[in-house]
Amino acid sequence: MMDQNNYSSLHGFILLGFSDHPKLEMILSGIVTIFYCITLVxxxxxxxxxxxxxxxxxxxxxxxxxxxxxxxCFTTSIIPQMLVNLWGPEKTISYVGCVIQLYVYMWLGSIxxxxxxxxSYDRFTAICKPLHYLVIMNPHLCLKMIIMVWSISFANSVVLCTLTVNLPRCGNNLLDHFLCExxxxxxxxxxxxxAVELYVxxxxxxxVLTPLTLILLSYGYIAKAVLRMKSKAGQRKAMNTCGSHLTVVSIFYGAIIYMYLQPGNSASRDQGKFLTLFYTIITPSLNPLIYTLRNKDMKDALKKLMEVHKESAKVRRNWKS
Known part of the structure; x- marks a missing residue:
């Protein structure tokens, strides 16, 4: 007798996405392509x-x-497959492709x-302990923190996704989404x-909530330190650097919390899809804009980069002529 998961293993999954709104799919494919290009650049x-x-x-x-x-990495693990499904009548993804997308999506989202x-801890140290900033946030600690973040997120992804993949599906391969979430x-x-939902x-x-609590605590101390500053210029600089990060945090966590930490039936199916679309596609494209528009150092660095590119293009043209 065929194993109850073999049907999905052999035939993959059908991603229903927005297939009941074909005109919307055409509009979404254009929007997703534009935002993906913005994200890449x-x-x-x-x-x-x-x-x-x-x-x-x-x-x-x-x-x-x-x-x-x-x-x-996050957007590239989702958007190419999504565009293929939006552009054509085929709405399928292979079983292996779906499992890989599930693990990668959960891993990178947790990161x-x-x-x-x-x-936020980096900004807390810079503003609340400026004299010791470079000593505390030394390269060795920064690297350790990044390795820790990627490792914890990977472990979280392995546990949750393995529990999910091993659930019996009895031949059901219709996913009411545009990705393997x-x-x-x-x-x-x-x-x-x-039991799985409790683990999740x-x-x-x-x-989600532990990092958010740490972020809020950090910004509580940062707000106190900024208010104690006597220099208005210092206050503006601190607010600019922290404002960019706080804006990104608000957008990302706002969508995540509304999506995952609410009663299961309180959001409509399409609303859930649009929220997922927002924090997986729109947010990554907004991040560079938020950080560059509010950050003088980054704007100066990008101007230098553009000037170097123009000079190298001019040299290539002269060499060819």
């Missing part, structure tokens, strides 16, 4: 600027470069939660999933 520019400009070789830009790299907490995979199981909720609280 913006985050690549931040990585290059952080790497090439010696003035940006500081902990803050080290973490920002990591965030940009993360956003590139962003923890990385934003690490970045954990809640959508749990919903098609043909057994009681209460518990680890969700650990990975």
């Amino acid at each position: 913006g985050n690549t520019a931040i990585i290059l600027a952080s790497f090439l400009d010696s003035h940006l070789h500081t902990p803050m830009y080290f973490f920002l470069g990591n965030l940009s790299f993360l956003d590139l 962003e939660c923890l990385l934003l907490a690490v970045m 954990l809640p959508a995979m749990v919903k098609i199981a043909c057994v009681d999933t209460t 909720f518990a680890l969700g609280v650990l990975i």
